[in-house]
Amino acid sequence: VIWMTQSPSLLSASTGDRVTISCRMSQGISSYLAWYQQKPGKAPELLIYAASTLQSGVPSRFSGSGSGTDFTLTISCLQSEDFATYYCQQYYSFPWTFGQGTKVEIK
Amino acid sequence: QITLKESGPTLVKPTQTLTLTCTFSGFSLSTSGVGVGWIRQPPGKALEWLALIYWDDDKRYSPSLKSRLTITKDTSKNQVVLTMTNMDPVDTATYYCAQGGVAFDYWGQGTLVTVSS
Numbered sequence: 001v002i003w004m005t006q007s008p009s010l011l012s013a014s015t016g017d018r019v020t021i022s023c024r025m026s027q028g029i030s031s032y033l034a035w036y037q038q039k040p041g042k043a044p045e046l047l048i049y050a051a052s053t054l055q056s057g058v059p060s061r062f063s064g065s066g067s068g069t070d071f072t073l074t075i076s077c078l079q080s081e082d083f084a085t086y087y088c089q090q091y092y093s094f095p096w097t098f099g100q101g102t103k104v105e106i107k
Numbered sequence: 108q109i110t111l112k113e114s115g116p117t118l119v120k121p122t123q124t125l126t127l128t129c130t131f132s133g134f135s136l137s138t139s140g141v142g143v144g145w146i147r148q149p150p151g152k153a154l155e156w157l158a159l160i161y162w163d164d165d166k167r168y169s170p171s172l173k174s175r176l177t178i179t180k181d182t183s184k185n186q187v188v189l190t191m192t193n194m195d196p197v198d199t200a201t202y203y204c205a206q207g208g209v210a211f212d213y214w215g216q217g218t219l220v221t222v223s224s
Contacts, residue, residue: 001170034210036154043203043214044154055212087154091209094167096144098154 002026002090006099012107017078021086021102025069029092035064035073036087038101044087048073078104109133111143111204111215118221119194125220129187129204136162136182140208143187145178147200148217155200160187161208196222 003026013019023033031051036044046055048064051071061076075082083106088099115127127145134141144159158178159167168176177190187204201219205211 032209036211038154043205043217044211045214046207046210046212049210089154089156089210094159095169096156096159098146098156101153 001095002029002093002097004088004090004097004099006088006102008102009100011102011104013078013104014107015078015080019075019078019104021073021088021104023066023071023073023088023099025071025090028068029090031067032090032092033064033066033071034089034091035062036089037082037084038087039084047086075104109206109213111206111213113202113204113215113218115202115218115220117219118223120224121195121222123194125189125191125194125198127189127191127202127204127218127220129189129215131185131187131204131206134206136160136180136185136187138162141206142208143180144205144207144211145187145189146203146205146211147198148203149197149200152200157202158189194222198222 005024007022033051035048038044047058052064063074065072085101085103087101111131142159142161145157160178175192180187199222201217203217205214
């Protein structure tokens with residue numbers, strides 16, 4: 001099983017801030033990593049796959065980077081609609097696993 | 108347009124078997140590379156991957172739940188069914204189905220299943 005450490009678990013930020021969320025793997029996964037955004041009461045939505053490929057329709061202020069064991073999701077200029085919980089997920093090997101989530105809240 | 112929708116009981120008793128159906132449209136589960144998975148989320152907690160079935164009937168399960176899970180597909184009905192035996196209150200969660208051969212591109216709205224006597 002590949003274990004994931006996602007940090008921070010809670011991030012307080014203001015509109016316009018640049019924020020970064022980290023996801024670290026217990027072993028290398030090449031670039032087989034996805035990022036999701038989830039708003040309260042809603043299903044997750046895919047933001048990024050293959051570590052850095054933006055899903056169609058996702059604003060360009062979202063970006064992903066990393067490979068191997070260390071990955072980062074960056075929101076370059078936080079907007080009001082970005083306050084949500086973010087999850088990383090590896091699909092390098094089964095069982096697929098999700099990170100514990102990062103809640104981005106208004107400071 | 109790809110859509111998925113989960114259906115099944117909202118309340119089950121401990122020790123009962125849960126059967127959830129994912130009915131989808133906009134894609135075929137007979138297309139090479141396509142998969143449909145199940146993910147759950149206990150209230151206020153993180154996402155947990157449960158199972159996945161591919162177009163070629165390859166099935167994968169969470170090791171911690173493998174003995175309790177069965178995933179099947181009915182390509183003609185555009186449905187994927189997940190059964191989970193011996194339900195316990197800790198299995199109370201929103202259960203999602205999602206499409207994707209790799210990352211999950213499309214998700215259903217989820218269905219909350221409560222396990223209580």
